[in-house]
Amino acid sequence: MKVPDTQENLMKCICGGCPTHNACMKEKMQGMFCARDKTDCEFTKQGCICGECPLKSEYMLSGMYYCEAGAEA
């Protein structure tokens, strides 16, 4: 299910606490990749916490590493 890119959903986003969310993503204030485009930062997978995100259950998302995959269709 598509995730609306809203302020309300942004408040629920947990990307900032993810071990993969690196300095480049923080500097560019990137997050909520499940609603937005994938990151353009170079990164190494350091684990994924998408499964713990409230947006995942709310919008019945099935994927992981949305920072790599980009928004849910």
Added chain:
Amino acid sequence: MTIDDKAKNWWVFPGFELEVVASGLDLPCNIAFVPEPTEPPGDPLFYVTELYGNVKVVTNDWQVLPFAENLLNYTPDHRFPGTGESGLIGVCVEPESGDLFVSMIYEAEDGMKNCVTRLLSKDGLKMDSQVTIIDGIPSIRAAHQVQAVTIGFDGKLYVNLGDGMIESSVAQDDNDLRGKILRMNLDGSIPEDNPDPESLVFAKGVRNPFGAAWRRSDQSLYISDNGPERDDRIAKVIAGENYGWPMTMRQNSIFWWHYTHAPTAIAFMQDGQFLDDFNDELFVCLFGSAHAWGPTPKGKKIVKMALNNDNTAVHSAELFLVYEGEGLASPCGLAFGPGGLYFSDLFGEQEDGKEGPGQGNIYRIKLRA
């Protein structure tokens, strides 16, 4: 909020009541009782790991004292869910010496690592020195790190080691210690009677096994293990067995939750603290989401389970404790001790939505007077 008010935030099984026995703890994680406590009021009764690197000792007269401080070599970032969910977690007491074994992560030049450390003390009230038992195992600043540590009826040290989150296939790699239950001598060496006498691996194929408890009636170790979107589970650990992760979380499990509740610590009622009806039942903390205010359908409960006669399945599971307050509190650590079942609530209530350190509690559930 008064201590009585805190206790009122929990529904507890009919015939039982709740009391706060220790407060002011900072992210109290796991609890380990002194196996045979002595009687003087100021002697140690149990120990609590605080997630961000301290161990507290609680005495027979309910004093909360610092046992060991600043065990982590990095600064935690308090992000829940995520990088704040890691640190100092497991604890057990070695019966002969009274020393503690604790599990934690540390920062090395090439990244985060898991380790198990022995904390030595002459009086049980203050750590005198520490000795590394195992270290150098790759880890992560998130969940899935080294978790419960227990000493078995065979006198060996058992260590629950998460898969590290990044590459789940390591749980099936016999040459990688992640995603395994390890068995070792108390100095970290490999016992000659391990399934592979050249390996610490006792069982493989686990994901994020937070809890562990030994059951006297069948002399066996049981664990809780956290699944991905589904299939948290309870398993009886058998030497050389494969528990299936990352292919499945159901292999060799005796119980699983389709809807995940994040099981943390577990404990068997086997020393008469409750009525005989509860004898040998398994109690399981279901923590739920890593950071959730108020009551939630996911976790924030303790359940009790009865196993079938041949210990291959759970034949009843019931709610035993449910959080009904508005705070962040959720059951995390769990252990039976004098007079009842003790649990930690990690964050504590965090009243009025204002988060701060040092608000965690230890509760005791006891038979209603």
